[in-house]
Amino acid sequence: xxxxxxxxxxxxxxxxxxxxxxxxxxxxxxxxxxxxxxxxxxxxxxxxxxxxxxxxxxxxxxxxxxxxxxxxxxxxxxxxxxxxxxxxxxxxxxxxxxxxxxxxxxxxxxxxxxxxxxxxxxxxxxxxxxxxxxxxxxxxxxxxxxxxxxxxxxxxxxxxxxxxxxxxxxxxxxxxxxxxxxxxxxxxxxxxxxxxxxxxxxxxxxxxxxxxxxxx
Amino acid sequence: xxxxxxxxxxxxxxxxxxxxxxxxxxxxxxxxxxxxxxxxxxxxxxxxxxxxxxxxxxxxxxxxxxxxxxxxxxxxxxxxxxxxxxxxxxxxxxxxxxxxxxxxxxxxxxxxxxxxxxxxxxxxxxxxxxxxxxxxxxxxxxxxxxxxxxxxxxxxxxxxxxxxxxxxxxxxxxxxxxxxxxxxxxxxxxxxxxxxxxxxxxxxxxxxxxxxxxxx
DNA sequence: TAAAAAACCTAACACTAGTTAGAAAATAGA
DNA sequence: TCTATTTTCTAACTAGTGTTAGGTTTTTTA
Numbered sequence: 001x002x003x004x005x006x007x008x009x010x011x012x013x014x015x016x017x018x019x020x021x022x023x024x025x026x027x028x029x030x031x032x033x034x035x036x037x038x039x040x041x042x043x044x045x046x047x048x049x050x051x052x053x054x055x056x057x058x059x060x061x062x063x064x065x066x067x068x069x070x071x072x073x074x075x076x077x078x079x080x081x082x083x084x085x086x087x088x089x090x091x092x093x094x095x096x097x098x099x100x101x102x103x104x105x106x107x108x109x110x111x112x113x114x115x116x117x118x119x120x121x122x123x124x125x126x127x128x129x130x131x132x133x134x135x136x137x138x139x140x141x142x143x144x145x146x147x148x149x150x151x152x153x154x155x156x157x158x159x160x161x162x163x164x165x166x167x168x169x170x171x172x173x174x175x176x177x178x179x180x181x182x183x184x185x186x187x188x189x190x191x192x193x194x195x196x197x198x199x200x201x202x203x204x205x206x207x208x209x210x211x212x213x214x215x216x
Numbered sequence: 217x218x219x220x221x222x223x224x225x226x227x228x229x230x231x232x233x234x235x236x237x238x239x240x241x242x243x244x245x246x247x248x249x250x251x252x253x254x255x256x257x258x259x260x261x262x263x264x265x266x267x268x269x270x271x272x273x274x275x276x277x278x279x280x281x282x283x284x285x286x287x288x289x290x291x292x293x294x295x296x297x298x299x300x301x302x303x304x305x306x307x308x309x310x311x312x313x314x315x316x317x318x319x320x321x322x323x324x325x326x327x328x329x330x331x332x333x334x335x336x337x338x339x340x341x342x343x344x345x346x347x348x349x350x351x352x353x354x355x356x357x358x359x360x361x362x363x364x365x366x367x368x369x370x371x372x373x374x375x376x377x378x379x380x381x382x383x384x385x386x387x388x389x390x391x392x393x394x395x396x397x398x399x400x401x402x403x404x405x406x407x408x409x410x411x412x413x414x415x416x417x418x419x420x421x422x423x424x425x426x427x428x429x430x431x432x
Numbered sequence: 433t434a435a436a437a438a439a440c441c442t443a444a445c446a447c448t449a450g451t452t453a454g455a456a457a458a459t460a461g462a
Numbered sequence: 463t464c465t466a467t468t469t470t471c472t473a474a475c476t477a478g479t480g481t482t483a484g485g486t487t488t489t490t491t492a
Contacts, residue, residue, distance in 0.1 A: 006469070025331035027244030031450060043452080044470045052450065085411070114327045115241035139410075152410040153401040160405055163383025164376045171375055185369040189376050193409035194355075194368040195301070222439070247480060259482080260440045268480065 010048045012038045015104065018059045022108040026056060026115040056112065057120050062102070063109030064127045070098035071134060084142025085191050088161075091138060093183035095165050100174050107169050135161060161190060226264045228254045231320065234275045238324040242272060242331040272328065273336050278318065279325030280343045286314035287350060300358025301407050304377075307354060309399035311381050316390050323385050351377060377406060 016037035020029040031052060035042040049055045074094035075087060082090075099106050113121065139154045148154070164186070172182065232253035236245040247268060251258040265271045290310035291303060298306075315322050329337065355370045364370070380402070388398065 009469080023330070025241040025243055025328075027241055027449095028331050030448080032448090040469095041471055042450085043472075046451070047469060111327070111330045112241075114239070115244050147412055148410045149408075149412050153404075154410075156398065156401045157405055157410050159383070159387055160376075160380040160402065163381070163386075164379035167375065167379025167382055170379075182372065185372045186376065188369075189373050189406065189409070191409045191411045192365075193405070193407045194364045194370075194373050195407045196363055196365050225439075243479095246478080248478090256439090257441055258480085259442075262481070263439060 006048070009038070009040065009044075013040075013045055013048050014055070014058060014062075017055045018063075018102075018104040018108045021056060021059055021112050022104050026112045053117060053120060056116055057123070059105055060109050060113065060116070060120070060124045061127065063105035064124065064131065066102050067095055067098045067106060068127065068131050068134070070094045071131075075134075075138075084138065084145070084147045085187060087138045087142070088190060089183050089187040091135070092165065092186050093179055096168060096172065096179045096183060099169050099172065100179070103169065110166055110169060132158065132162065157190070222264070225254070225256065225260075229256075229261055229264050230271070230274060230278075233271045234279075234318075234320040234324045237272060237275055237328050238320050242328045269333060269336060272332055273339070275321055276325050276329065276332070276336070276340045277343065279321035280340065280347065282318050283311055283314045283322060284343065284347050284350070286310045287347075291350075291354075300354065300361070300363045301403060303354045303358070304406060305399050305403040307351070308377075308381065308402050309395055312384060312388065312395045312398060315385050315388065316395070319385065326382060326385060348374065348378065373406065 013034065017029070017034045020034050020037060023029075024033070030042075031045055032042045034055070035045055038045075045055075049058070071091050071094040074090050078086060078090055109124075113124065116124075135158050136154070139148070139158055142148055143152065143154055168182070229250065233245070233250045236250050236253060239245075240249070246258075247261055248258040250271070251261055254261075261271075265274070287307050287310040290306050294302060294306055325340075329340065332340075351374050352370070355364070355374055358364055359368065359370055384398070
């Protein structure tokens with residue numbers, strides 16, 4: 001075999017880089033700190049990656065691609081008859097799964113994206129748009145099937161969902177609530193909202209009034 | 217007057233720092249770059265702030281405090297009888313208003329928070345918790361009044377709302393949709409969800425079935 | 433307008449950054 | 463084992479970092 005033992009070191013360097021970028025940002029992460037974390041010397045990194053920019057590029061791409069492919073695969077495993085709710089819950093679950101699997105990469109992606117040289121950012125933006133398009137399709141398809149309110153603002157809904165999903169990486173910790181739980185409740189909020197459909201329970205006489213005011 | 221002309225320069229430095237931190241992160245922002253943006257020399261910054269850490273601390277505090285006080289003021293202006301929906305929509309509107317008014321500070325806060333020295337981060341975390349508590353109170357109060365589903369996951373709903381709100385700063389640009397529009401649609405998603413309450417419109421016969429499956 | 437204070441600049445300090453060339457060590461193939 | 467290749471290290475270079483001391487300019491005060 002030509003290259004084999006090298007691959008191990010390469011991955012150690014990449015993992016270390018993701019972790020450091022996540023904690024200290026792009027400029028705040030030094031090659032020496034990455035080297036320390038990967039248990040080698042700074043100069044040796046250049047045998048695997050020819051610059052710091054190439055390292056951050058790799059980390060960013062892995063971070064998004066993992067989420068994209070996780071969500072795409074999960075969606076394709078669904079039957080044709082799957083509803084918008086099914087697809088949303090499935091996508092949320094796949095998104096969360098990808099995050100906890102390679103949390104360092106996705107967190108690094110989110111935290112470092114705004115600080116990276118523009119050329120790198122531009123390339124990565126295309127991947128981000130791809131991911132946004134996946135969600136847009138879920139929503140518009142379900143809307144076309146009449147599953148959503150006619151006047152629902154799908155673009156805004158998508159931005160809310162993606163924003164909330166991007167934020168999960170900040171508070172979701174394995175060991176607490178299960179991914180299935182979070183995905184279900186998350187979907188429930190988006191699809192059904194949190195409003196009590198039967199109006200205020202204290203005063204049954206108000207129900208009709210409540211329903212009307214909610215219709216505005 | 218003792219100090220007066222100094223305040224102008226001080227604010228210029230602060231604004232420049234917020235903008236630079238926002239674009240290049242904590243370590244990626246140099247004192248010389250801030251000085252350039254503020255139209256003076258690097259050494260002169262130290263007449264106004266005694267270190268880079270003091271600068272970032274000021275930026276972070278301003279960023280969160282502006283949002284907190286904007287939301288608190290708006291909520292207190294509401295009548296006692298305001299519903300949960302009213303309060304949520306009002307808070308969202310106030311949050312967005314604060315963001316577009318001092319977008320550099322809030323964006324800097326979001327982007328730089330994870331990279332700042334731990335002592336600074338800890339102090340700022342308390343302010344963040346304060347903000348989270350404001351939202352938690354809105355939700356639990358309305359829930360206690362029976363406005364929300366009995367089994368609604370309020371903690372998750374709060375995280376969903378805060379995540380989505382934190383993300384608005386990434387895509388909301390003045391000149392597009394108005395703040396009122398966004399706040400209304402945002403609230404509609406959280407409160408009512410996007411599901412069509414009358415079921416699928418293509419097949420009226422399915423309505424009942426739809427409503428049942430949605431109840432699960 | 434002269435003296436005092438405030439605001440700013442210059443030049444340098446000690447240090448750390450990314451990166452590189454070449455030597456040294458580890459590994460693989462014969 | 464000996465050799466060739468791969469992998470790592472050492473040591474250094476240049477450029478740029480936050481910060482400071484002391485001098486200059488501007489503004490305020492009297």
